[in-house]
Amino acid sequence: MKDQETVSITQMGTLYFAYVTGSALIIIPGPLVTMALNAAWVSILISLSVGLLLLNIMFYLHRLHPGLTFIGYSNKTIGRWPTVILACLILTMAFHMASGIIIDVSAFMTSMMLPETPDYVFMGLLYLLVAFLIRGGIESMARMFSMLVIVVMIFWALVLLLLLPQYHPEFLRPVFPEGLKPALLGSYLTFGFPYGEVVLFTMLLPFARAKQSKPLKKALIWAMLANGAVLIISTLCTIMELGPMASEKKYSIFVTAQMVEVGDIIERIEAVVGMAMIAGSLMKATITVYIIQLIITEVFKLRNDRLLTNPLCVTTFLLALTLPDSLQEWEEMVLVVHPLWVAGVYVLPLLIVAAAAFYKDMFTDPDKEAVASKNIPEGGGA
Template sequence: MREEGYISPRQAAVLLWFAVLPTAILFLPALLALRSRQDAWLAVVVASVAASVVALVVYLLAQRFPHYTLFQYCELILGPVIGKMMAFIFVLAFFLLDAVVIREFSEFLVTAVMPETPALFFSLSIVAVAVYAARNGLEVIARCTEFILPLMVTFVAIVILFATPEMMPRNILPIMENGLRPVLGGALVAWSFLGQIFILATYGAFVNPPRALGTSLFSGLLGIAFFLSLATMGTILVFGSSQAARLTFAAYNLARVVALGQFLERIEVLFLAIWVGGVFIKITLNLYVVALGLATVTGLKEYRSLVASLGALNVAVSNLLYRNITEIRQDLLLLEPGWTLTWQLILPLFLLIMAWLRGKRRTGA
């Protein structure tokens, strides 16, 4: 099966931003401060270079199989049985990723904003809207980003600009005081977020024109690296690495320090509104990908009938994954890097090598 309609290369790149940035900006600066101390921003740079390998693998696969999704060319490369098994692994990986994002969303709102409200209420609310959007297709999801993106860019610029008086350059010095090892440790943590650009392999078949997919991949990765580096460096400059490492939601705390006399205060409310919009796009895109992949694996001609059921199952699984925000942080630090390295790099690289060895390629849909 395939989606109806196409998106532009620019929309594909922006979707990549929203596939990574909403949760990465919220959680990553504090986690990197814990792992890499004042070199946290450098860990983002190293992870971005490593993520370019994923971008290259996705691009090479897309060139061999234009107009085919990841789930379709798994079968073309590995055959009907093993190929479907591999495709299902990717479906399961995106499903678990979406469940984690849903839980991160609800835990943030409960921890930082409304502690008396059950987390399940927030999960059900965001997924109900995501189900509606996912059923309307990729074009609708891409158009939603065009409204939220200018708000996000403007807000980040305002926060960094007005937080400048609180920044102390000595907080990022000395650079690489403890050598390369802490930087690499932080880069591995950052990888679990940046590697998510692999999602473009699932909807790259709908980018028009197909030859512009490389531009979408690398411009998307460049934008992600820029915003993450900016947010991480801003956090370290304002709070210092020791204090930043103790913050659960460093970017949210960074927005809270912004004040311009009596004129501009409490802009964390705007952060909250824009962040919720960004997470909505991320959850919706992942839900769409899971439904599309499962429909492909099972041979259905229509993915929309699966969306509501998968959304409900996502909420149930997200509620079972963790007990609290501490477990989420531990998972992001210890488990996610190895798991994401497996399915976002090793398995795609295996597909590319097998396609090359077996001489598999297609020139059209």
């Protein structure tokens, strides 16, 4: 790409943290406790391990082909037309994600904060912000998201700290009230959202100002570990605060914020927390749509990728309006279909390209072949 923008390693780590944390902070704890019960934190650890493995595979490809995105890796290893097929599969999930994030935000706003406001008001305003952010480029996104991540984390930590006197650690026992099966079921959920989705982030790795891949890899690993810690702490605090009711509350962080009461001074801070959670979802939606734009640009070899910004935002807006027939059907899709979909169109293509790259790296070294051909005398060897 000509005049490619770049961001620092710290900013790339912040973008990655915003991407994997984003909407998961407000969506994951409630359904996860419903599925895994008190072993919800074990489920996060299992899926986090899978996410770290995927991250290592991503950096193996990045080390072999520095400066290229996933589409570039695939073109060099398996050819153009197989790459086009994989890109089309990836885009199905990417569009589902870009619309689904805003659907979740709209469902949160209409059920918890402004129930009489139509969905299209929230969706339209959020996609308008997404379009403005993408048009600013990845550098401005990285600078802005660095501040937003700090704000979101401050309000998240503030709520959990103010609730310290109300925690009941005894609610954490037993860890496996119904055996190991619920924990594995919960890890299935968190594998699909958010840890299986990290594969899509390979499109942004070339934008990091890093001469070597090791510092960037270290930054992203720390960002993923921080995300795991945030989700585990949120889940544990939800269980300790709500107890048996934790499995019945959909937006558990927001619900716990409603319980904050410090004298007559600090109370009813859930509105501020809700806006912070929406900011997290906005960051993830922006990064997802930006990656969709990059994939289409590379597949069709377009010169000006920003011409796609407005059409993509309108497309995802229309998908968000029409995709779910009901919220119950949407929840079933996210909890049951989403992880399988992620495995099929994100993880499987990554493994295919990584296997092809490993085969070429091990058995078809071009440097060795060039040296061997120079050592063969003219007219044949024997």
